[in-house]
Amino acid sequence: MTIAEKILQRINRPELLRILADELTPSELNTVLLEVFDRQTARLSAPELLKQYQKNRFVKPADLAVMALRGLETRLLQIFETFRFQPIELSPVAPLGSCSVVATADQKKILSALRGTEVLADATNALALHVADLKKNGRWQPVSPTDQLRFSTIHRHVRTPEVTIPGHSQHFKIACLISSGRDTGSFQFERESLAEHLAVMTAILRDSLQISTLRFRLIRRSEDEDGRLLEQVSNHIRQLRPDLVLETDRTPSHENRYYKGLQYKVLLTVRGQEIEIGDGGFVDWTQQLLENKKERFLITGLGIEFLARLQP
Known part of the structure; x- marks a missing residue:
């Protein structure tokens, strides 16, 4: 019960x-x-309202140097735009079920609201809905089969599971990238889009912020049964960007139903400790939303608040 x-x-x-x-x-x-x-x-009385504020873990301000964070956000958005990822400002709410209907998230982990909405818990889900809407209503018309939609955003997310890690909070900012296109064969979308996302992460972390320990780990997921996707994508990136430190994991220790075929992690080493600063991979959300198996969608999330805390 x-x-x-x-x-x-x-x-x-x-x-x-x-x-x-x-x-x-x-x-x-x-x-x-x-x-x-x-x-x-x-x-409710005013004193009772104050008591609610004092005990509610969702409503306190972020414990960060605001100007430094704003400066970092502007820096990132400029880099995103340089790589043709159009910055977009999302609503603070999304349609109810935005995460749980198309992904593996439990609705109990989302702050559900009234009027058919929920507090935004994952900006990439909201961007998938935006992309699907653009395609469904004909506001985006590709010139060639390989054309892509590219969007970026920096958004404060709220999630309900209680946070127990020091320095973490119930709400946090994530910088997000998405690429949307169609399957044209030979994993062309997968190869090209992931190479672009890694190029953006490299421009931010290694080139702009001077973090020399950056590396990427590509992880095969269950839909890539024969490992061809991992092999073709990793070979393409190594040929295109021999300057990147690229690892591959063909036999991950645990299953992940969130990503389809391929996941990747953005890793840093800080004071001898490995830090996962970003995460991404291919998802089937636009396939579900548009009922079209040819749809392809790649997402990336970068922990900008954690990154701000690492800066001197």
Whole structure:
């Protein structure tokens, strides 16, 4: 029995959850919940509001040097634009289910909201929806089959699992890149798009921020059964960028259902400790959204707040 079911059992309303979830339309449910929250806030006093602020782990400001962080953000956005990744400012909310419907995220890890929304928990999911919308309504028309959509953003994310690592918080900024295209055979999209993402990460971390310990690890995932994707992508990048430190992992120690075929990690060594500062890979979100198996989508996330803390 879930916690919610136990609560409803205690108040002798065991059918309430089923009624709310199954018998009300989203609009009707929203109306009911708006009334519930309106009544709850009407009972709140100002001192009680302060007490809620003091004990709520989601609402405190970030413990960072703001001007330094803003400067780093501007620096990154300029580099993104240089590499033809168009910067975009996302809404602080996304449609309800943006992560859990197309990816492996549990909705309980997302801060769900009213009016059919959730607080943004992963900007790359929101960018996938934006891309799918552009393609669905015809606002983006490729000139050639190999044309790609490239977007970048820096956004504050909120996730609900309690944070136990010192220096981490419930909300944090991530710099994100996405590339969207179509399958044209021979892993062309995969080879070219991943090489571009690695080039951007190298321009930021090694060339701009002067971090000499940068390296990348390409990890084969279950959809790449024969390892051809990993082999072709890694060979392409090594030929194109022999200056990069590139590792490959053909037999990862654990399964990952989030990425499809290939995942990669952005690694640094700081004071003798390995730090995973970024992560990315291929996902099938636009395939699901557009119901088209030819769709291809690559995402990258860079921990900009953690990166800011590493800067002198």
